[in-house]
Amino acid sequence: MLEKQNIQSRDFKNVLEGGEIVGFQIPFRATYYRGLWLTQLRPATVTVDGEKFEGNQITWTINGKKYEQVELANYPDVNWNIQDLAIFTVRKPGGLKLGLHDIEVQFHFSASYLPPRMDTGLFQNTFNRRLVLIG
Amino acid sequence: MKFSRKDFLKASAGMAAFAAIPGKSAFASSTVADINVPKPVSNGKPKRGISLYSYKNDLYTSMTLEDCLADMSSMGAYGLEILANGHVKDYPNPTDEWVEYWYSLLNKYSIIPVEYGHWVDSRLHEGRELTTKESYDSLVRDIKVAHKLGFTVMRTKLGVIDEKLTPVKNWQEFIKMALPVAQEHNVVMCPEIHQPTALKSEMVDEYVEFIEKNNTKNFGLNIDFGVFQSKENMMRIPGIEIEPSKPEDLIPLIPYIYCCHAKFANMTDDLVEETHPYEEIIKVLVDQKYDGYMMSEYEGDDHNEIPGYVPDQLRRQHLMMKRYLGEV
Numbered sequence: 373m374l375e376k377q378n379i380q381s382r383d384f385k386n387v388l389e390g391g392e393i394v395g396f397q398i399p400f401r402a403t404y405y406r407g408l409w410l411t412q413l414r415p416a417t418v419t420v421d422g423e424k425f426e427g428n429q430i431t432w433t434i435n436g437k438k439y440e441q442v443e444l445a446n447y448p449d450v451n452w453n454i455q456d457l458a459i460f461t462v463r464k465p466g467g468l469k470l471g472l473h474d475i476e477v478q479f480h481f482s483a484s485y486l487p488p489r490m491d492t493g494l495f496q497n498t499f500n501r502r503l504v505l506i507g
Numbered sequence: 508m509k510f511s512r513k514d515f516l517k518a519s520a521g522m523a524a525f526a527a528i529p530g531k532s533a534f535a536s537s538t539v540a541d542i543n544v545p546k547p548v549s550n551g552k553p554k555r556g557i558s559l560y561s562y563k564n565d566l567y568t569s570m571t572l573e574d575c576l577a578d579m580s581s582m583g584a585y586g587l588e589i590l591a592n593g594h595v596k597d598y599p600n601p602t603d604e605w606v607e608y609w610y611s612l613l614n615k616y617s618i619i620p621v622e623y624g625h626w627v628d629s630r631l632h633e634g635r636e637l638t639t640k641e642s643y644d645s646l647v648r649d650i651k652v653a654h655k656l657g658f659t660v661m662r663t664k665l666g667v668i669d670e671k672l673t674p675v676k677n678w679q680e681f682i683k684m685a686l687p688v689a690q691e692h693n694v695v696m697c698p699e700i701h702q703p704t705a706l707k708s709e710m711v712d713e714y715v716e717f718i719e720k721n722n723t724k725n726f727g728l729n730i731d732f733g734v735f736q737s738k739e740n741m742m743r744i745p746g747i748e749i750e751p752s753k754p755e756d757l758i759p760l761i762p763y764i765y766c767c768h769a770k771f772a773n774m775t776d777d778l779v780e781e782t783h784p785y786e787e788i789i790k791v792l793v794d795q796k797y798d799g800y801m802m803s804e805y806e807g808d809d810h811n812e813i814p815g816y817v818p819d820q821l822r823r824q825h826l827m828m829k830r831y832l833g834e835v
Binding site for chain 2 (some may be wrong): 373374375376401405406407408409411412414445448449451453454455482483484485486487488489491
């Protein structure tokens with residue numbers, strides 16, 4: 373089963389590519405009550421120990437498929453189910469140091485059944501957790 | 508590898524064709540004829556059920572789908588509502604294996620698939636509304652998944668255009684287009700009447716007029732009991748005057764109601780719900796021989812820190828409803 377918090381500790385780790393650490397990843401679950409089409413998502417930002425990452429520094433991986441943030445708007449038929457994690461992969465050469473980190477994830481999504489004024493604004497959009505990176 | 512939208516669609520179509528090869532699976536993807544599909548009870552009485560929405564704090568973190576169905580069964584709350592894009596694995600394309608698992612769970616716990624919650628997300632694309640054809644396609648996709656999973660009622664949530672929750676302007680067009688598909692798949696699409704909308708309102712009149720004009724049994728109403736909530740507990744929207752509906756306002760609508768949301772916020776230790784007039788609501792439904800389900804929808808304080816808090820609230824509510832229904 374998933375952890376209660378949105379930001380998951382299992383598989384929070386640095387990412388290796390060709391023997392080099394190219395960044396880190398944060399598994400994340402939506403605590404909204406329904407899944408979301410990728411076009412309903414708005415770009416996320418990730419902040420670790422005060423350092424902010426955004427735009428093309430972040431990719432989303434959902435059900436094993438990786439999406440650049442600008443590509444999310446091209447997938448109205450792909451659903452991010454609340455049973456499944458999205459993995460944020462953040463580009464940061466050298467990755468994060470081992471030990472504790474304060475993480476913040478922020479993103480918005482559209483909800484058509486709410487008045488247009490509240491389209492992306494009603495639900496929680498900032499999530500925090502302190503996690504330990506062990507590798 | 509970069510994957511364009513066109514490639515994606517091509518790959519999806521290829522997978523669908525593969526899945527349709529006869530004999531590839533014990534479960535044919537287009538029919539549910541060879542499995543036992545539990546059917547809603549029709550006995551001229553209101554019946555108890557639960558929307559899985561109620562379990563949102565426990566589901567997938569301290570309870571599995573099976574745990575929730577077992578919990579419902581233990582309360583005698585056999586009617587089930589799901590929210591398709593939260594509860595159907597791999598929605599909108601559940602695998603045959605998952606569908607088989609789904610029916611095995613329903614049959615194991617005597618759970619009846621009653622209502623399938625889904626959305627026509629009018630703002631699916633940033634900056635524009637869905638066209639009529641796109642909305643229709645979205646409806647058809649859900650009608651097929653609902654039918655595949657044995658549901659007969661759909662809670663069809665429409666996109667809205669203002670603070671009063673007025674549905675998108677073209678709703679009649681795409682709903683009308685989908686009526687034959689709904690009929691073919693034996694489902695009734697029901698918008699949810701939810702506060703701040705009142706039962707006596709232009710919006711409800713318009714829905715009823717549409718049903719009458721089209722003489723259809725494939726479009727109806729889902730009533731959320733929140734419309735009866737005491738005024739001081741209702742949502743506050745600047746510039747909008749909300750008056751609670753009265754339980755007797757249900758009477759002229761009974762022929763059009765296929766499902767209700769038994770909204771509740773807090774069950775006390777005396778086993779009453781103080782903000783919704785449950786005794787009066789259920790009396791009207793019993794007197795009018797309402798033949799559908801009441802799906803519990805817990806919408807009180809989260810108490811996310813206490814696993815099992817909501818299942819306890821549900822038990823309290825179901826004992827209250829059993830009493831008002833004369834089951835005990």
